[in-house]
Amino acid sequence: MNTLDEIERAVKDTAHYVSGNLANYANRAAGENPSGEKQVGGDVWADDLFFDALAYIDGIGAYASEERSDVVDCGEGYSVAIDPLDGSSNLASNNSVGTIIGIYDAELPASGREMVASLMVLYGPYTTLTIARSDRDVVQEHLLRDGHSERWGQFKLPSEATVVGLAGKTGERSDAFNDIAQSFERDMKLRYGGATVADLAQVLEYGGLFGYPATSGYPNGKLRVHFESAPLAYLVEAAGGASSDGSQSLLDVDPDGIHDRTPTFLGNTELVDELEAALSDG
Ligand SMILES: O=P(O)(O)OC[C@H]1O[C@](O)(COP(=O)(O)O)[C@@H](O)[C@@H]1O
Numbered sequence: 619m620n621t622l623d624e625i626e627r628a629v630k631d632t633a634h635y636v637s638g639n640l641a642n643y644a645n646r647a648a649g650e651n652p653s654g655e656k657q658v659g660g661d662v663w664a665d666d667l668f669f670d671a672l673a674y675i676d677g678i679g680a681y682a683s684e685e686r687s688d689v690v691d692c693g694e695g696y697s698v699a700i701d702p703l704d705g706s707s708n709l710a711s712n713n714s715v716g717t718i719i720g721i722y723d724a725e726l727p728a729s730g731r732e733m734v735a736s737l738m739v740l741y742g743p744y745t746t747l748t749i750a751r752s753d754r755d756v757v758q759e760h761l762l763r764d765g766h767s768e769r770w771g772q773f774k775l776p777s778e779a780t781v782v783g784l785a786g787k788t789g790e791r792s793d794a795f796n797d798i799a800q801s802f803e804r805d806m807k808l809r810y811g812g813a814t815v816a817d818l819a820q821v822l823e824y825g826g827l828f829g830y831p832a833t834s835g836y837p838n839g840k841l842r843v844h845f846e847s848a849p850l851a852y853l854v855e856a857a858g859g860a861s862s863d864g865s866q867s868l869l870d871v872d873p874d875g876i877h878d879r880t881p882t883f884l885g886n887t888e889l890v891d892e893l894e895a896a897l898s899d900g
């Protein structure tokens with residue numbers, strides 16, 4: 619087993635445990651866990667689990683998380699960048715959440731071009747792990763059930779685009795963005811659920827576009843380069859789609875800081891091209 623195999627195994631095992639225990643961390647349930655201990659948020663709980671599973675793998679040199687201010691030095695090897703629980707506000711409403719992991723062959727901060735693998739876990743009606751690796755030419759989905767991992771399918775973006783999910787309040791987005799958003803929403807079905815992983819899964823399955831633009835509340839967009847945008851761009855581009863920050867592939871974004879944010883668009887190439895053209899004219 620090489621380091622990427624070990625990472626894949628560790629993520630599958632940890633995702634099994636996370637999927638079985640999310641109810642303990644729904645906001646409404648906040649308070650005491652079954653044994654009467656003070657409950658921590660799901661984000662911190664999931665981060666601790668994935669840290670323990672990944673940080674000690676031989677060949678992992680650093681662990682960076684949305685939930686930790688600094689990168690943790692783990693020795694020599696790949697850098698892990700993780701959003702341990704994506705869409706965590708969905709827990710209280712019992713909607714899907716996820717985990718996003720980028721594996722970089724570089725010290726962080728780094729451009730997405732330094733990535734050698736990307737993994738996305740979707741805790742939905744059933745739990746799946748989707749992974750793209752530099753040493754494989756498919757985007758492989760696995761079903762995680764009863765402690766096992768079954769090959770579940772391979773993602774290739776459908777040529778016909780049918781769904782669109784664009785975040786932000788229209789009153790907080792640019793006119794140019796609202797115009798192109800309205801045009802997309804005339805032609806495609808709205809699919810927006812408040813968790814990037816779950817919304818992107820719709821695009822991977824049905825074809826279309828997901829985006830979180832710059833808004834007055836988030837001038838650089840809400841999603842983080844290392845923990846959400848670049849790893850998901852790696853997956854989508856490996857599945858035959860495209861990504862953009864509004865003018866370039868998200869894999870070419872070169873962040874200064876580990877928690878940098880970026881406008882984020884992921885989906886069918888022709889939609890990304892149309893969006894970039896609309897924003898450049900805007
Ligand atoms: O509530 P909003 O503004 O629509 O933002 C939803 C976005 O925020 C996020 O929940 C941020 O991720 P975290 O939950 O990991 O912080 C994304 O998963 C989701 O796409």
Ligand SMILES: [Mg+2]
Binds near residue numbers: 703704705814
């Ligand atoms: Mg997230």
Ligand SMILES: [Mg+2]
Binds near residue numbers: 661
């Ligand atoms: Mg998160």
